[in-house]
Amino acid sequence: MKGKVYLVGAGPGDPELLTVKALRILKAADIVLHDELIGPEILALAPPGAFLHNVGKRCGQKSTPQEQINSLLVTLASSGLQVVRLKGGDPLVFGRGGEEIEALRSAKIEFEIVPGVTAAVGAAAATQISLTHRRVSSALVLLTNQHCHEKAGDDWRQLVSSRATVVIYMPGYNYEATSRRLVEAGLKSDTPCTIVSRATLPEQQVYHTTVGNLPGAPQLPAPTLLVVGEVARLADAANHFEVVSGLTRQQPSVSLATHLSQEQDLPDREQSA
Ligand SMILES: C[S@@+](CC[C@H](N)C(=O)[O-])C[C@H]1O[C@@H](n2cnc3c(N)ncnc32)[C@H](O)[C@@H]1O
Numbered sequence: 596m597k598g599k600v601y602l603v604g605a606g607p608g609d610p611e612l613l614t615v616k617a618l619r620i621l622k623a624a625d626i627v628l629h630d631e632l633i634g635p636e637i638l639a640l641a642p643p644g645a646f647l648h649n650v651g652k653r654c655g656q657k658s659t660p661q662e663q664i665n666s667l668l669v670t671l672a673s674s675g676l677q678v679v680r681l682k683g684g685d686p687l688v689f690g691r692g693g694e695e696i697e698a699l700r701s702a703k704i705e706f707e708i709v710p711g712v713t714a715a716v717g718a719a720a721a722t723q724i725s726l727t728h729r730r731v732s733s734a735l736v737l738l739t740n741q742h743c744h745e746k747a748g749d750d751w752r753q754l755v756s757s758r759a760t761v762v763i764y765m766p767g768y769n770y771e772a773t774s775r776r777l778v779e780a781g782l783k784s785d786t787p788c789t790i791v792s793r794a795t796l797p798e799q800q801v802y803h804t805t806v807g808n809l810p811g812a813p814q815l816p817a818p819t820l821l822v823v824g825e826v827a828r829l830a831d832a833a834n835h836f837e838v839v840s841g842l843t844r845q846q847p848s849v850s851l852a853t854h855l856s857q858e859q860d861l862p863d864r865e866q867s868a
Contacts, residue, residue, distance in 0.1 A: 598672035600699055602692050604685040604711015605629075609795035610636045612712045620709060624679040626671055628664065630690075632683035632818060634796075641679075661691055665698035672704045683818075685713040689739050689764050713737075714820055715762040718794035722801050724822055724830040726760050731825035734759035740773055740821075741765045751780035760824035766790075774809040777823060782806050787827040792819045803827065 601620045606612035613621075621627070621637075624645045629638065631651025638647055650659040650667070659667075664680075671678045686692035686708055699706045715737055719726045726735050736754050740763050755761055755777065766773060778784055784807025792800040792815030800815050806823065 596675050596677075597705065598675045598678065600668050600672045600678045600680060600695075600704055600706040601709060602680045602686040602695060602706060603682065603709040604690075604713075605633050605637050605681050605683055606712040607684055607714045607717030607795045608632070608634055608793065609717070610634065610640070612717060612795060613637060613640075614709065614711065617709050617711065621679055621681070623677055625676040627679045627681050628667060629679075629681040630683045631658075633681055637681075661694055665695055668695060669698060669702040669704055672699075672706075673702070682711070683714070684717070685711045688713045688715075688737065714764065714794060714818070715822070718762075718791040718820055718822065721795045721799055722789065722791055722822075722830055724789065724826050726762070726822075726826060728826050728829060731829070732758060732760045736761045737764065738762070739764045740767055740776075751776055755780035755782060755823075757782060757786070757825075760822065760826050763821040763823065766819060766821040768814045770812050771810040773821070774806050777806045777809075782823070786823060787825065788821055788823040789827040789830065790815055790819055790821055792816050794818075794820070803830075 601624075603617045603620055604614075605617065606614075618640060621640050622642060624641050626646045626648065627638070627641050628648050628650045631649060641647060650664050668678060668680060680686070680695060682690045682692070684690065687710070692708065696706070696708075715726065715735075718724075727733065734756065736756075736759050738749070738751070738754060738761060761777075763773065774784075777786070784805060786806045788804060788806055788809060790802045790804070790812055792802075798816070802812055802815060804812050
């Protein structure tokens, strides 16, 4: 049988967010090379005879080098195996899917990409934050605040705007630096932001604050991401999210909540947000 590689997104954690296609492919795998963040419930869906191998990369910890993962994918598929490269979220969002595609293409290995629910989208649904909202946010920017590499980060001034929702993946715990970077990029310090820890999992925690108060935020368990922008204030106003126990939360923005409830009577000016 001809070998093939499937780059499969497993979603943000809740096994029910796996797609039907991902499940079908996982159930037929000979071998699963998976990320660190893939939970046991999802791994248990692979057939009993499949070989499971954790190739996860975590900041500051020992991991399989990307070149070795690429070469494993090529070697295993060349020997006729159905290889599932199972990644958290979506394979093409901060998942090094691009590097694996290049390696598979140049080795002429057949491959297929199965999208998954990226963490930003999973966290938004789980916290009832609409990532775009035609009143306050007309763009969505996905950033990473990775500190694993020495290269200087992107210039956020070109990426961040008060009319956009910014979701920061791998935000780390240096909230003081993140807050400073966001303010230097042009955001006001009273811009709302929300930390979502272990989104979509039973142990999910959410902490609401502002860009200016971010340095005082708690270090919630990884993985976390940070949603920055006026849309975070709307989640607060809707009062629809879990609050970390024992922590104070920001008061809802009465003015914005009132403003929005009044605007609901206005006719739609656009088809979609
Ligand atoms: C290497 S990136 C991979 C992103 C993934 N490909 C995706 O589309 O979601 C890992 C980062 O995604 C975010 N992340 C993944 N799962 C998460 C979850 N359940 N809750 C919060 N953040 C999560 C965290 O910022 C984590 O550090």
